Amino acid sequence: xxxxxxxxxxxxxxxxxxxxxxxxxxxxxxxxxxxxxxxxxxxxxxxxxxxxxxxxxxxxxxxxxxxxxxxxxxxxxxxxxxxxxxxxxxxxxxxxxxxxxxxxxxxxxxxxxxxxxxxxxxxxxxxxxxxxxxxxxxxxxxxxxxxxxxxxxxxxxxxxxxxxxxxxxxxxxxxxxxxxxxxxxxxxxxxxxxxxxxxxxxxxxxxxxxxxxxxxxxxxxxxxxxxxxxxxxxxxxxxxxxxxxxxxxxxxxxxxxxxxxxxxxxxxxxxxxxxxxxxxxxxxxxxxxxxxxxxxxxxxxxxxxxxxxxxxxxxxxxxxxxxxxxxxxxxxxxxxxxxxxxxxxxxxxxxxxxxxxxxxxxxxxxxxxxxxxxxxxxxxxxxxxxxxxxxxxxxxxxxxxxxxxxxxxxxxxxxxxxxxxxxxxxxxxxxxxxxxxxxxxxxxxxxxxxxxxxxx
Numbered sequence: 001x002x003x004x005x006x007x008x009x010x011x012x013x014x015x016x017x018x019x020x021x022x023x024x025x026x027x028x029x030x031x032x033x034x035x036x037x038x039x040x041x042x043x044x045x046x047x048x049x050x051x052x053x054x055x056x057x058x059x060x061x062x063x064x065x066x067x068x069x070x071x072x073x074x075x076x077x078x079x080x081x082x083x084x085x086x087x088x089x090x091x092x093x094x095x096x097x098x099x100x101x102x103x104x105x106x107x108x109x110x111x112x113x114x115x116x117x118x119x120x121x122x123x124x125x126x127x128x129x130x131x132x133x134x135x136x137x138x139x140x141x142x143x144x145x146x147x148x149x150x151x152x153x154x155x156x157x158x159x160x161x162x163x164x165x166x167x168x169x170x171x172x173x174x175x176x177x178x179x180x181x182x183x184x185x186x187x188x189x190x191x192x193x194x195x196x197x198x199x200x201x202x203x204x205x206x207x208x209x210x211x212x213x214x215x216x217x218x219x220x221x222x223x224x225x226x227x228x229x230x231x232x233x234x235x236x237x238x239x240x241x242x243x244x245x246x247x248x249x250x251x252x253x254x255x256x257x258x259x260x261x262x263x264x265x266x267x268x269x270x271x272x273x274x275x276x277x278x279x280x281x282x283x284x285x286x287x288x289x290x291x292x293x294x295x296x297x298x299x300x301x302x303x304x305x306x307x308x309x310x311x312x313x314x315x316x317x318x319x320x321x322x323x324x325x326x327x328x329x330x331x332x333x334x335x336x337x338x339x340x341x342x343x344x345x346x347x348x349x350x351x352x353x354x355x356x357x358x359x360x361x362x363x364x365x366x367x368x369x370x371x372x373x374x375x376x377x378x379x380x381x382x383x384x385x386x387x388x389x390x391x392x393x394x395x396x397x398x399x400x401x402x403x404x405x406x407x408x409x410x411x412x413x414x415x416x417x418x419x420x421x422x423x424x425x426x427x428x429x430x431x432x433x434x435x436x437x438x439x440x441x442x443x444x445x446x447x448x449x450x451x452x453x454x455x456x
Contacts, residue, residue, distance in 0.1 A: 062123045062124070063113060063123065063124045063126055064113075064119070064123055064124070064125050064126070065126045065127075065128060066125055066126065066127050067127070067129060068127055068129050068130065068134060069129075071127075074125070075110070075127055075130070075134075075138075076138045078110070078116050078117050078125065079106055079110060079130075079135050079138045079139070080138055080139065080142070081116045082106050082109055082110070082115045082116040082117065083102060083103065083106050083135075083139055085115065085116055086102045086105055086106070086115075086390075087099075087102065089394060089395075090394070090395040091390075091393050091394050091395070091402070092187055092188045092189050092393045092394075092395070092402040093185070093186045093187055093188065093393050094182070094183075094186040094188060096186065097158065097185060097186025098186070099143070099145070099146065100151050100154050100155050100158075100330075101329070101330070101389070101390060102390065103132065103135050103136055103139060103146065103151065104132065104329065104332065104333060104390075105388065105390045106135045106139075107130055107131065107132050107135050108388075110126075110127045110130035110135065111126065111127060111128055111130050112124075112126060113125050113126040113127075114423060128253070132148070132332075132333045133148045136148045136151060149335065151333070152284060152333055152334050152335045153335055155330045155333060155334055156334040156335050156336055158185060158186070158330060159327050159330050159331060159334065159342055160336075160342075161179055161180065162179060162184050162185065162323070162327065163327075163342070163346050163349075165179045166201075166204075166346070166350070167346075167349055167350075167353065169197075170197060170201055170350060170353055170354075171197075171353070171357065172197055173196070173197055174194055174195065174196060174197055175194065175195050175197050175200060176192070176193075176194050177190045177191075177192075177193045177194070177195060177319075178191070178192070184323050185323060185326045185327070185330070187323075187326075187393060189402070189405065190319065193319070195316040195319060195320075196316045198362065199313055199314055199316040199317045199320070200316045200317065200319060200320040201320060201350050201354070201362055202309075202313050202317050202320065202362060202363055203309050203313060203316070203317035203318060203319065203320025203321035203322070203323075203324070204320040204321065204323065204324045204346070204347060204350060205320075205347045205350050205351060205362055205363040205368075206305075206309055206317075206320075206321055206363055206367065206368060206371050207305065207306075207309070207320070207321035207322075207324035207325050207328075207343070207347075208324050208343045208344055208346055208347025208348075208350075209344065209347050209363075209368045210300055210305055210368065210371055210372055210375065211236070211299070211300070211328070211341075211343075211344075212340075212344055213236045213237055213238050213294050213295075215365070215368050215369065215372060216234050216235075216236040216295075216299075216372055217236070217294075217295070218365070218369060219234065219368070219369040219372040219373055220232055220233065220234060222366070222369045222373075223369060223370075223372075223373040226376075226378070226379045226380045227379055227380045227438065227441035227442075228380035230380065232373065232376070232378075232379065233297050233376075233378055234295075234297060234298070234299060234300065234372060234376045234377075234378065235293070235295050235296055235297030235298055235299050236293075236294055236295055236297075236299060237256060237291050237292050237293040237294045237295070238291070238292050238294060238340075239289055239290070239291055239292075239340055239341045239344075240265075240274050240275070240289070240290055240291075240292055241274070241275045241282045241287050241288070241289055241290075241337055241339060242273055242274055242275060242287065242288060242289070242290045243272055243273060243274075243275065243286070243287060244284075244285055244286060244287055244288045245286075246271070246272050246273045247273055247288070247290060250268075250271075250273050252273075255290055255291065255292045255293065256290075256291040256292065256293045257293070258293060258296075259293050259294060259295060259296055260292055260293070260294075265292065274292075275287065278339040278340075279339075281336070282336075282337040282339075283335055283336055283337065284334065284335050284336075284337065287337055288337070289332070289337055289341070297378065298376070298377035298378050299376070299377065299386070300372060300375040300376050300377065300386070301375050301376075301377050301383045301385055301386045302325055302375070302386045302387055302392075303383075303385060303386065303387050303392075303403075303407060303421065303422075303431070303435075304374060304375040304383060304435055304438065305321065305325075305371055305374075305375035306318055306321055306322055306325070306392075306404060306407055307407050307410060307411060307435050307439070308370075308371055308374045308375060308439075308442070308444070309321040309371070310407065310408055310411045311411050311439055311444040311446060312444055315408060318404075318407075318408060318411075322392065322404050324343050324346070324347070325343075325389055325392070326389045326392075326393075327342060327343050327346065328341065328342075328343040328389075329388065329389035329390075330389075331343060350362060351363065370442075374438060374442050379438065380438075380441075381433075381434040381437055381438065382434075383431065383434050383435075384424055384426065385421055385422040385424060385426045385431055386422065387403060387421060387422045388422075388423075391403055391421070391422060391423075392404040396417070396419035396420065396421070397419065398417055398418060398419050398453060399417035399419045400417065401417065403419075403421065406419070406428075410432050410435060410436070410446065410449055411446055412446075413446055413447035415450040415451060415452040416428055416432055416449055416450070416451060416452070417451070417452060417453070418451040418452065418453050428449075428451055429449075429451055432449040432451075433449060435449075436448055436449050
């Protein structure tokens, strides 16, 4: 149910159709929402694209919306094909971790008709009711290790062990990126790497707060204009924990598609759809996370955010921001849920630790606002891209390094590989040109991007 990106939509539990009950007070809440939902899909992070670039970027083909119950055979066949295709690509992630990451990409691709979810005529086949559990119910027939509870538990261990290790060691001047003998999040190029702790944690904190709605809202007050002088706007919302059964019964399939005002959220709390106690323990499947939009509009480009962090604070900070972005990805599907998201929680704990050490937080609010302003898609030049964690660790065709390290090459002034980026397959020349111009405007100049082709 959780956000952001790629992945706001969630369907019902497995099983037959369920008669929709009425919750007290719910019709009035929904009546105020009906008619306000927009067909546009805003802030489309993590919505991975067509692997072959078959569809036109400016105008897509026809779309067919299918239902898993009615079209189960098609869904199961395409989900298996899509997962196998993704496994065949090259990633900078250990196979054990990769197997738990890629089903999440299949969910987003099924919901949005990307990847293998097309028919023989190129028509996009969308399954809005695709869920993490439904994808895994297909994949576990081939690999028993891909049962839903097991995958969620492993993902949770991956995230929580990183947080425990970091909080236990953040007082050291330098850190070796190794947890239980493995690199964080299974990212292979981190193996054996040593970082400056403060720079590393700076990147973690910046990335942990860049999606927080209160920080985004305040960033619009601090930065009223884009680099070209236009009014500065950024969309956003809150990640809230919901009672899963009541959420499914209420019919708000995607609360990220439209804005719910504070009084509407209050009524959803009153009838028990949204949970109230931030200190309580919440666990899937009784509870889940959902993204509730507070403002329509585009969000931030994760690629630009990583580039800004790298240009301002260096490579170790880039690694911290990159790993926090990965934590946000894994956090979408866990057994144990964290109020507000584990990434924001961990960023807050790091700020508290350094406040104890230095009598001030590690990262000021102003730097977080600067990051949001720089990375907003609707700043200038406009950017229609935000790579998912899967894309960031992938070796795109023609690249000798994963995408996140291609971004670092831009900051270093080294030639960047001429690839296409994100689900929309944005050409490297277009994206890195826009990033370079934004860095110039932000007072963080780097050499103009040069493109190279590789035989990799």
